[in-house]
Amino acid sequence: MMKKITIDFLDELPRFLAPDPEGNGRLVAMLDTEATGLDASTDELIEIGYVIVRYDSHDTLTEVIAERDYLGEPSEPLPRVIQLVTGLTDADLCGRRIPWDDVARDMEGVDIIVAHNAAFDRGFCEKYHDVFRRMAWADSMSQIDWLELAGVSSRTQEILALRAGEFVYQAHQALDDARALTYLLSRPRADNPSETYFHALMATHRKKTYMVVADGAPFAKKDALKNRKYRWDPVARSWGIMVAGDDAMQAEVEWLTALMYDGYRPIVTEIPITGRFRGQK
């Protein structure tokens, strides 16, 4: 029958995420945004929330330094679907302005911005302030192998929180989502409890990262590329995939050569740490 279980509900973050913090280290911003739609070229940001967290020389998240949450009024009334998703109304946003210069000052103090689906947040943030173009972004959705590390096949943050983090929270409010991401990344890995998911993320983040482009791929190869999670770049009109590490890059080149023809050479470019998750969806 139904049984009752007890589960953690993340209300507020504890200040200290690890025992005995060194008290120094670098800072990371765990960031989330809400927008009027999905398309950064036409839609607008209505909320930005972030948690600034210290991490030590072992990539252990140690201490919550600051939390911020800002609302911004869009130029048009909120679509009903966005009201339902975010719980925000036109009245909530009336007269609000996101203080981008304050946000930029916070970002200048951190080494890295982490978001769950960083391409979405980066695409929007870059419209509002140049600081976001110069930053290193990491993506907790794609740069952690959740299936291998936690046995979770979904990459939805709420399901990862529930199944990898063993907690629930109220989703779709920017700061609450950023808090949940912070807590999730501070949790021990299911497959190796001496490490956290943030350790795994940083390990990927520090690897040399490449864009492998299937230059000249014929239309007939489209489904094979799509199934392997290549993305279509409408500007370059080509399929490409981002891979982390020299081994993964070599494996990708081999796979692509087998798909194409003997002697095929894809275009491989290293993506600098500040150039990832830019202009993608």
Next chain:
Amino acid sequence: MMKKITIDFLDELPRFLAPDPEGNGRLVAMLDTEATGLDASTDELIEIGYVIVRYDSHDTLTEVIAERDYLGEPSEPLPRVIQLVTGLTDADLCGRRIPWDDVARDMEGVDIIVAHNAAFDRGFCEKYHDVFRRMAWADSMSQIDWLELAGVSSRTQEILALRAGEFVYQAHQALDDARALTYLLSRPRADNPSETYFHALMATHRKKTYMVVADGAPFAKKDALKNRKYRWDPVARSWGIMVAGDDAMQAEVEWLTALMYDGYRPIVTEIPITGRFRGQK
């Protein structure tokens, strides 16, 4: 800080889902499958689970009649990703066969099959037994407006269970998923607690349902159609959308005419109750 909350964990279904059941009524099968991949044309079913439930003349789910769970050995070793998602191993499946004639007898006794993303399950099931071609299928993912009714923007069953149903369960085992779907659909609607989500599903299911095809739509209209959730039919080489009810059909024809040109006439076909969610992904 973190607080502890108590939440229902769905272990087994209660036999009675509503008080004072009439004791008669029709039967529905809540069904879920696991497969070796996502493509019904090439991948194979490895598990089918279903719950047969009685519903009364008011579309109230009343009594659990039977629960079934069958495994089937595929022709090749399980891909690692499927092992991780389902928790099944080659050893679990060795020598197993899904008894399709028994399954078919069960299906012949029900009026309707409900699945969460029915196109997926129907596509696979039809490969194994003709009974599935003759059945009426309903889709709890697309035929319930979860955002309007429950305020949940995700259509992932696990998130709907958590947020609309207020319970958790162990996902990705076919019978457990079918049980969770049964329980979720038996829960009172957030916006109108005198009705359940099953009532909402059946209301959509009983409406005349149409395929509206954007016949002759030029390539330039592709994004607009895609954003409105039209799907590409690779056989007919056209974009189409399924809509329930005459009002929704009229509204769709108007939207499409505005997108195309004055005097445009889309192809509108009624889809019989046994013809829905066929051959889609």
